[in-house]
Amino acid sequence: MPDTTANERTRPDRLPEWAALGEHRAKLGDAHLRDLFAADPERGGRYTAQVGDLHLDYSKHLVTDETLRLLRALAEASDVAGLRDAMFRGDRINTTENRAVLHTALRAPRDAVVEVDGENVVPEVHRVLDKMASFAERVRSGAWRGHRGDAITAVVNIGIGGSDLGPAMAYEALLPYTASETGDKPGIEVRFVSNVDGADLHEKLRGLDPATTLFIVSSKTFTTVETLTNATSARAWLLSGLGGEVEAVARHFVAVSTNAEKVAEFGIDTRNMFEFWDWVGGRYSLDSAIGLSLMVAIGPERFREMLEGFRTVDEHFRTAPIEDNAPMLMGLLGIWYSAFHGAQSHAVLPYSHYLARFPDYLQQLEMESNGKSVDRAGRPVSWPTAPVVWGTPGTNGQHAYFQLLHQGTQLVPADLIGFARPVPGMTAELIAQHDLLMANMFAQGQALAFGKDPDEAAAEGVPPEQVPHRTFGGNRPTTTVLADELTPSVLGQLIALYEHKVFVQGAVWDVNSFDQWGVELGKALAKRIEPALTAGEEVPGLDSSTAALVSRYRSLNG
């Protein structure tokens, strides 16, 4: 049994399984997907996995049965399953913050038992979910009244990072589910403010009436400068619009946080606070009270369907054998490319406009979790960790950066995500466009994998001098994720798939996927520099570049 104690763990790149993968990679050389497919007519059907409603096709990866066997051996040697079980059990696997990591408890059924320090947290989770549901229903039905007695028509979520990206992404993904239950009136519009750039709040308040606007201030710590600054400005906007009566705040501001003291200090009645817990990481918090704005938009029932989707994948991740385990496979394939193919980035390309913000969401999930350069024991790593994650919806990317994906010098593994059916409610013309959209997704996977060789180009009549320009090397790997339709449940499944993929990678790379110390330095320096900009104070010890920039900024401001 391998040792998973942080200090004594064998470093991943010293495991024999890592070395075996290196040798295997050398042997595979430039083996082409054309040949791999030709050698195995069943490949397209064989290299697939099913989790809930998600069908994964990973046949267009630069792998053979042997590669997959070796990757599984690496996962076993890294004891990914042991760490996974420790996470589900509530062990304090976030060692630098001494916290359990239990986002999976947020979607546990009512009768589940998940203990932190001997206490079952599931009843608390459901108490808050119920409180959120009753609040969301009151806002949606108009029973919750603003200070002047009006029903709420717009919600503004103020938060940043995990307190913004999850609900903002999911709200956009589930827009078709935001109409009122009866469909007789428009649903509640939700806007998201995150940036400390005043332009964000300025634009998001445009056209809103303070009397019918509700602010949800979302911050796990309730100390995040951007959020508190925007919340303070929003309160000033509200009060100036409602005649300055401070009692208005209670009817127009609620908070989502783990920090009741700071919420009270800010002036929000803690009866209007929806709590969560330190064992929920910010980037894993969508299904906690951080999802309140989403729940108001789509209603508690749909929100619960989304949680069920998460749960489906949790169960799969916990119990499916490694060879069928979709998050395991996705995580291991990513490791294969970063460690053994030198890939430094990973594209996520949803063929669904509703998922436009999914890559942004994944940037925090993946890069804040695994963008680390020391292992869990604090020793420098000598293997690559998280790649840069990026992407935009197809087909737009095809007319922008796909050139590089097809013919550039970098290998960029990509995920293509699409749906068999468009969301309900579109006109017949728009429904018909869906086939074209999906034809593009399938075509891109095919073109990236198989390319077009010089003979094929010449046979098409390409003039000889243009053949090198119009040849496609192929062998560019993709995973295709296909589901029936983008429902709340499917969205939950997709998110959980990536959460656990990130977990698998962090476990093999031996990094703590649940802290984020790398964001602290910039925050501290901004605090030091700010007085120089606002009050002209001298900041001792500034480097010559920053000092000159500060001084130029000041002089430009007169």
Ligand code: F6P
């Ligand atoms: O600065 C990074 C971070 O701590 C993220 O991890 C987190 O999601 C975000 O800031 C917001 O934090 P909070 O919810 O405490 O305002």
